[in-house]
Amino acid sequence: MTAGSPIRLILSFTVPLLIGNVFQQFYNIADIIIVGRTIGVHALAAVGASGPLFMALLGLTIGLTSGFSVVTGQRFGANDDEGVRRSVAMSAMLAVGLTVLLTTIAAWQMPLLMELMNISDELYADSYSYIIIITYGIVAMMMYNLLACICRALGDSRTPLYFLILSSVLNVVLALVFIMQFGWGVPGSAIALVIAQGVSALLCFCYMRRRFPMLRLRRSDWAFDREFAWQHLRLGLPMAMQFMIISLGILAIQSVCNTFGPETIAGFVSATRIEQLALQPMISFGIAMAVYSAQNYGAQKYDRIRKGVRQCSLVSLGFCLFAIGAMLFYGQELISVFTAEHDDLLLQQAMLYLHTSVPFYIFLGQIFVYRNALQGMGISSVPLISSIIELVFRGLSAFVLAGMWGFFGICCASPICWVAACLFTAGSYFYVQHTMRNLRR
Numbered sequence: 001m002t003a004g005s006p007i008r009l010i011l012s013f014t015v016p017l018l019i020g021n022v023f024q025q026f027y028n029i030a031d032i033i034i035v036g037r038t039i040g041v042h043a044l045a046a047v048g049a050s051g052p053l054f055m056a057l058l059g060l061t062i063g064l065t066s067g068f069s070v071v072t073g074q075r076f077g078a079n080d081d082e083g084v085r086r087s088v089a090m091s092a093m094l095a096v097g098l099t100v101l102l103t104t105i106a107a108w109q110m111p112l113l114m115e116l117m118n119i120s121d122e123l124y125a126d127s128y129s130y131i132i133i134i135t136y137g138i139v140a141m142m143m144y145n146l147l148a149c150i151c152r153a154l155g156d157s158r159t160p161l162y163f164l165i166l167s168s169v170l171n172v173v174l175a176l177v178f179i180m181q182f183g184w185g186v187p188g189s190a191i192a193l194v195i196a197q198g199v200s201a202l203l204c205f206c207y208m209r210r211r212f213p214m215l216r217l218r219r220s221d222w223a224f225d226r227e228f229a230w231q232h233l234r235l236g237l238p239m240a241m242q243f244m245i246i247s248l249g250i251l252a253i254q255s256v257c258n259t260f261g262p263e264t265i266a267g268f269v270s271a272t273r274i275e276q277l278a279l280q281p282m283i284s285f286g287i288a289m290a291v292y293s294a295q296n297y298g299a300q301k302y303d304r305i306r307k308g309v310r311q312c313s314l315v316s317l318g319f320c321l322f323a324i325g326a327m328l329f330y331g332q333e334l335i336s337v338f339t340a341e342h343d344d345l346l347l348q349q350a351m352l353y354l355h356t357s358v359p360f361y362i363f364l365g366q367i368f369v370y371r372n373a374l375q376g377m378g379i380s381s382v383p384l385i386s387s388i389i390e391l392v393f394r395g396l397s398a399f400v401l402a403g404m405w406g407f408f409g410i411c412c413a414s415p416i417c418w419v420a421a422c423l424f425t426a427g428s429y430f431y432v433q434h435t436m437r438n439l440r441r
Contacts, residue, residue: 006308046126048269059243067236069149077298137194171196238380249394267349286368293376
């Protein structure tokens, strides 16, 4: 990505990445659709009530592996093959250690987290069984995302997509078999998800062994270097914290929403899962910007970073406007996919959330562009602070406004935090660019 038209390179990298992100979101969305249509609204609410915990685990693995791969991308941009191999080996060692730690802590504290989320007794059993199976399957989630991020850092965003599509289809097939044929209920859906993610990780590993000769690691590449490990953790931990902080904000909203009835919970869950699909172009542009920025920063082509960010920001704005139109005009039809039962309250609450939040996608799209551009340049403090701003504004808004306006107050929480975080992140990016230009003079 260090030569040629920036936006053309970013788009060619983003498109397969976007499709891959949609399919990765499809894991949880497919589970919700399947249990909602085959078991019922209460099962949909049970899986959705623990949804923020699933997103937190997924976000942690994506954040850690994306941060590690920034170092790999910087070494690749600098034509440092040995550095690439050492980065891959270090990323693998850190991923294994953090997976064990994360699984242990999450499984140990899961009952407490479920209690904090205000999950009712009628939903608790199904919610707990679903999320605890996902927790013990974190290793599959971590390994796929690590291998996929390494592929992307080396410029190949297509192949992990193919494996992800295959495993997504496998997830749907296995979930239907486990629920409808074996009668495993909600746990069957979680088991299918973990198996499918494990298959995608295995396929990605086999491909990388053949496709990238530079990744044939030597014994010396596995030597543990504290300073080099810190270079990875310095980027991986803040990115993981960003996802965790954002997930905590969503968890806060979900915990407030869980105090309402099953129909309201199901409506909120359906709307937010549709929203997650609508946001994938913005997320994909952000990941592409992190790789683009990392490679050009490693090659010391700072003007290309500024040009790429400007062009990507405009294209992301166009996608946001398209998403706004699609969600406003076709939101009701999309919500209807989640359950075979016609429930007026579910539909009413879901549409209220969408109509309140979608006009503010414009701010959220810019957050992803500027935040990830800074991350690729090795500036992790600004994205972290931006995530904290999101958490504070989202949490306070949810608790305060829900008490004043009910469910509508919950709907207002995300737009408020997006505006606040966007103003801070965009301002910080332009300040960094201005400072860099002055230092080069």
